[in-house]
């Protein structure tokens with residue numbers, strides 16, 4: 001039983017009118033691992049998570065969570081599941097303790113057990129000393145921690161975390177990432193979504209890259225990086241460019257992708273030793289000046305660039 | 315059990331919001347309190363400021379040979395040679411000065427004409443043989459002509475009431491005079507004046523209660539009651555409906571704003587989160603409905619008791635009040651669920667529900683809010699029945715007026731029917747929304 005997949009996703013489809021938000025996504029998440037859905041905003045991560053938590057009915061396909069079908073056994077799915085929504089979903093006029101206590105009841109906890117779990121969770125999220133303050137008065141990071149705490153109360157076997165680190169300070173982010181690893185160490189299965197490649201890289205056993213509703217790659221970090229082959233990514237900044245330099249770079253032999261974002265140009269090349277001088281030469285020909293160059297180890301951003309022709313960050 | 319947890323959570327949130335508390339309890343009690351002090355003060359200072367009734371008198375009384383009174387005993391100290399003079403001096407007395415303004419006409423035509431051209435509201439014509447008829451023990455019939463502007467109600471009613479009192483007193487006088495004359499020597503005719511005087515004093519004493527009685531439509535003030543009690547009763551007959559109206563209006567407001575929390579929770583993402591817990595949709599919706607019902611219920615019960623304690627409003631007998639309150643609570647909660655089920659977002663509902671509640675509330679309580687207008691009264695009877703608020707307040711008014719249990723029950727059942735319809739539609743619409 002222990003080698004049974006915690007989550008099996010079979011060809012899920014979901015569209016909102018004309019907008020095909022999820023188009024045939026399939027993947028398996030093993031028990032006790034951290035599995036990341038990595039993709040830019042609008043890729044369909046939240047829609048996928050919503051279907052897997054029985055909030056949205058798929059147009060097609062099915063999924064099993066600890067063996068419970070999302071189509072036929074929603075209650076079974078919900079009872080093994082903890083969901084950390086992308087948005088903070090708490091009652092701001094109630095205290096952290098009251099929030100946890102209420103949500104604990106919704107997960108079926110009562111009496112002494114509820115009280116004990118609320119105390120434990122408050123300790124885990126480090127808010128024991130401020131537990132009796134209204135959530136509305138908390139900082140963004142503290143709210144995020146309570147938001148996570150709520151879904152831990154009933155000790156779920158599987159936990160979904162939808163972009164839990166968006167919009168918070170680095171310190172809170174660090175503590176959240178640490179707690180995700182701690183959950184895995186306790187034997188929980190974590191389905192994690194993010195658009196930060198570093199997070200996916202740091203946390204995950206397996207990563208699925210999503211774009212435009214489709215899963216474009218899936219595997220371990222190393223497997224994914226191999227997709228880029230021997231390619232290297234070079235990040236450059238240009239001074240006084242009218243766009244012609246970038247066009248010229250695309251035509252250089254050995255350059256597979258060029259993507260510009262916020263003033264930085266990411267170039268994927270087969271061999272940086274051969275290509276780099278040609279990049280300078282082209283810049284000179286168009287009277288532009290390269291002001292910085294960085295040669296990067298192949299990473300998930302390179303993979304995304306390789307697979308989509310676009311940079312991951314939007 | 316989880317439904318109750320959801321309701322308790324909502325109640326905690328409502329009662330933690332100062333804004334909600336103010337609207338649920340503060341505003342209705344404050345507004346009623348405002349009326350209480352406004353009317354209470356004038357009631358204590360000798361009644362409401364009614365506009366004085368303008369009376370024009372044509373006193374044609376020629377007197378009778380046997381009529382004599384002792385001038386110094388007559389109110390106003392005027393010497394009265396005739397019965398007509400007596401009436402005039404009473405109407406001119408200080409006691410009447412608050413209520414009426416007297417002027418005189420030379421003849422009946424002039425008096426009637428000044429009513430016709432609305433210079434006066436009432437003309438009193440005392441015929442030439444008034445004293446004579448009065449003194450005629452066997453067949454005499456003393457009649458005063460009462461001529462009024464037909465479009466007016468209150469002023470002439472005040473006058474008529476004064477005169478009725480007076481004439482009632484007078485018929486007593488007449489009987490007493492007859493008895494006196496029968497038993498006395500004819501030379502004692504002068505004594506009749508003293509007898510008349512005694513009765514006049516009585517009837518004037520009565521007329522001091524006049525204002526109270528005239529305005530006190532529903533609670534007839536028994537003459538034995540002291541003045542303080544009377545003005546208190548009078549105050550309550552005005553304050554009661556106002557408090558009732560406030561209560562119904564704000565109960566509906568609470569119903570709508572509590573039911574709006576279904577939309578708010580959706581927007582604040584807590585409703586979707588509830589759907590990710592192993593809690594059925596039916597339980598969640600039941601919990602939300604229960605919280606609307608309990609919040610409105612608390613409000614109505616607290617307001618009923620508070621207004622009883624603060625203002626002394628008598629809401630009626632226990633079972634009637636329970637029925638009327640149940641009508642208000644159920645209809646206000648279900649109406650709140652109903653209208654919110656039509657809104658896509660709180661943005662939409664925020665703009666619309668204030669308007670809807672105000673319009674339907676005014677329709678339902680037109681009689682209370684437009685207190686003295688005859689047109690509003692008539693319109694109110696039909697228009698108010700078109701909205702649930704009309705039925706809710708009707709039940710409460712019936713209970714307050716001590717109407718039979720059956721009438722209260724019928725109104726309560728009608729209110730229940732409204733509630734059931736709103737409830738079913740609201741629940742169906744919300745259910746469809748979240749599947």
Ligand SMILES: Nc1ncnc2c1ncn2[C@@H]1O[C@H](COP(=O)(O)OP(=O)(O)O)[C@@H](O)[C@H]1O
Nearest residue numbers: 016019021039040041042043044045046047048
């Ligand atoms: N409730 C909805 N109604 C209509 N369109 C939606 C809804 N939710 C998501 N979408 C659309 O579906 C696509 C995928 O969105 P989402 O799953 O939220 O992406 P992600 O979580 O990866 O940022 C987007 O184009 C988004 O606009």
Ligand SMILES: [Mg+2]
Nearest residue numbers: 045046086163
């Ligand atoms: Mg998302």
